[in-house]
Amino acid sequence: MSARADLAVIELASASDVGRARSDNQDRDLVAPPLIAVADGMGGHQGGGTAAGIAVDALREVGATTNPTDLLNALKEANRAIGRAAFDEPGLAGMGTTATAALLEGGILYLVHVGDSRAYLIRDGRIIQVTEDHSVVAEMVRRGTLAPDAAGSHPARHVITRALGVDADVAIDALRVDLEPGDVVLLCTDGLSGPVPDADILDAVEGAATLEAAADALVHRANAAGGPDNITVVLARVDAVTREAAAAA
Ligand code: MG
Numbered sequence: 001m002s003a004r005a006d007l008a009v010i011e012l013a014s015a016s017d018v019g020r021a022r023s024d025n026q027d028r029d030l031v032a033p034p035l036i037a038v039a040d041g042m043g044g045h046q047g048g049g050t051a052a053g054i055a056v057d058a059l060r061e062v063g064a065t066t067n068p069t070d071l072l073n074a075l076k077e078a079n080r081a082i083g084r085a086a087f088d089e090p091g092l093a094g095m096g097t098t099a100t101a102a103l104l105e106g107g108i109l110y111l112v113h114v115g116d117s118r119a120y121l122i123r124d125g126r127i128i129q130v131t132e133d134h135s136v137v138a139e140m141v142r143r144g145t146l147a148p149d150a151a152g153s154h155p156a157r158h159v160i161t162r163a164l165g166v167d168a169d170v171a172i173d174a175l176r177v178d179l180e181p182g183d184v185v186l187l188c189t190d191g192l193s194g195p196v197p198d199a200d201i202l203d204a205v206e207g208a209a210t211l212e213a214a215a216d217a218l219v220h221r222a223n224a225a226g227g228p229d230n231i232t233v234v235l236a237r238v239d240a241v242t243r244e245a246a247a248a249a
Pocket of ligand 1: 040191
């Protein structure tokens with residue numbers, strides 16, 4: 001076994017907050033190590049929370065998998081289930097959700113991702129956005145038709161191009177990243193990454209004594225920046241563990 005295979009999740013934290021502009025929180029999160037996830041629902045009074053809940057439940061049912069294909073299948077099943085529920089109940093028509101899930105297993109980060117919730121990797125004092133946003137604005141930036149620093153204020157910044165529950169088929173990004181000791185994986189909804197710049201997200205995590213404190217600090221920063229949307233963040237730190245400690249865990 002390589003040293004990397006002895007990496008395991010040693011610390012976890014999450015926080016979710018309605019923010020300062022919305023009346024209800026339609027974000028959902030999952031903390032079920034080695035699996036973590038966030039989902040940002042949209043549509044109707046109850047639709048958003050329902051759609052995000054279906055996505056998170058589908059991931060939870062995967063359980064203690066070590067097979068990233070299970071995550072892909074869970075999101076495909078959630079896509080169908082949300083579509084069926086929206087069809088069956090008029091009050092839920094038009095609902096959908098983002099989903100970003102991370103499996104931290106054997107020193108490898110497996111990600112599946114739809115929408116504009118994000119996964120970041122914090123390593124050696126740097127923050128790296130691992131996922132690509134599936135949004136109108138992000139695609140304009142990638143095509144070179146919009147300057148990156150204009151994206152945050154663009155009127156279409158909340159318009160996403162992919163979501164679960166909208167079409168019978170959905171393209172799901174699947175990514176794989178080798179982890180290093182001390183890495184922190186951060187998943188969040190756009191209620192954090194919209195109003196809080198990446199450098200400030202990094203600053204909040206590096207300045208906190210624990211991931212729990214970091215999660216609270218991130219929510220605080222998003223609200224201090226106006227709290228325009230629901231805010232959800234999940235953090236996981238990996239480090240080398242002895243085989244005895246891994247067995248005990
Ligand atoms: Mg949102």
